[in-house]
Amino acid sequence: MSSPPERPGTRHLVLRVAATSDLTPTVRRFVLRDPAGRPLPGYEPGAHVVVTTPAGHLRGYSLVDPGGPAPREYVVCVRRDDRGRGGSRSMHDDVTVGTDLVVTAPANTFALRPAARYLFVAGGIGITPVRAMVRWLRARPGADVRLVYLTRSPAETPFRDELGGPGDTVHHSAGGGRLDLWPYLAEPADDLRLYCCGPPALLRAVRAATAHWRPSRVHTERFAGGTEGASVPFTAVWAPDGRRVQVPADVSLLTALRRDGVRVDASCEAGVCGTCRLTLLDGVADHRDAVLTGPERVGHVMACVSRARTSEIVVGPPRAA
Numbered sequence: 001m002s003s004p005p006e007r008p009g010t011r012h013l014v015l016r017v018a019a020t021s022d023l024t025p026t027v028r029r030f031v032l033r034d035p036a037g038r039p040l041p042g043y044e045p046g047a048h049v050v051v052t053t054p055a056g057h058l059r060g061y062s063l064v065d066p067g068g069p070a071p072r073e074y075v076v077c078v079r080r081d082d083r084g085r086g087g088s089r090s091m092h093d094d095v096t097v098g099t100d101l102v103v104t105a106p107a108n109t110f111a112l113r114p115a116a117r118y119l120f121v122a123g124g125i126g127i128t129p130v131r132a133m134v135r136w137l138r139a140r141p142g143a144d145v146r147l148v149y150l151t152r153s154p155a156e157t158p159f160r161d162e163l164g165g166p167g168d169t170v171h172h173s174a175g176g177g178r179l180d181l182w183p184y185l186a187e188p189a190d191d192l193r194l195y196c197c198g199p200p201a202l203l204r205a206v207r208a209a210t211a212h213w214r215p216s217r218v219h220t221e222r223f224a225g226g227t228e229g230a231s232v233p234f235t236a237v238w239a240p241d242g243r244r245v246q247v248p249a250d251v252s253l254l255t256a257l258r259r260d261g262v263r264v265d266a267s268c269e270a271g272v273c274g275t276c277r278l279t280l281l282d283g284v285a286d287h288r289d290a291v292l293t294g295p296e297r298v299g300h301v302m303a304c305v306s307r308a309r310t311s312e313i314v315v316g317p318p319r320a321a
Helices: 087-094 125-137 198-208 253-259
Strands: 012-022 029-034 050-052 059-063 073-078 100-104 117-123 147-152 169-172 192-198 219-222 234-238 244-248 277-282 300-302 312-316
Touching: 029 087, 050 073, 050 125, 059 073, 059 125, 073 087, 073 125, 087 300, 117 198, 125 147, 125 192, 169 198, 192 198, 198 219, 244 253
Parallel strands: 117 147, 117 192, 147 169, 192 219, 234 312
Antiparallel strands: 012 029, 012 100, 029 073, 050 059, 050 100, 234 244, 277 300, 277 312
């Protein structure tokens, strides 16, 4: 089994699938443990790992349990998408109990921050990091936590038996149409933090409904990769030869560079594996990945998902480690 491409600071583990179970007809739970029984690197709620599937795809999956300093297992849930690029199909079709998988140590770009109150909005499989956060908070005395969980139907609702306590809302669009989020978001407060994870349409709706909130109180994450935001056209200058590449609003930097003849390696194309890292030489990037740390974001960009906050950015090949 080959390991995913190395990037600075990444630690790779070989973990064995200890158990699997189907939470819904399309969502499967995988329990990963060290083959020798050793404890695993710790993590906090909101963290994710990058898994190399048996077919060679690199995919990021949130850890659904609250975590701790030395957990004995990592648990991820994978929704099968037959229209995707094959990563979820490989996890469902090729992985069984006893399969060894290459997994990165956990990283966290969706971490909980201190607050007196929390409101969580999760859409579909976006419940995975939210479940870890809600369980961690509710295990603490006096936690003020509300959950709004949106799915298509009861049969397509992972963890439906444990979520939806007093004050929570679990809404199924197949029976009730689209839920009006405004009553939940109309009144911002400086002691409240909002966390939302789900598909782009949900994140856009939440961003629109919280335009009057302080930006620092709203935290969003897509199914894969980093934060959601509006996309606008920009120009990318390829530093080695000075060519100017136009990046339309609906085209990724990775695709635009490749169309113009610039070779850029990539794998997941979802902002989680780190393969398409480029050096950022000038301009300000709009980072939407789940790979780069705060200091790394000053001089790097992930071409598959990240964009530009300035009208022009200058990028080049990744620096040697």
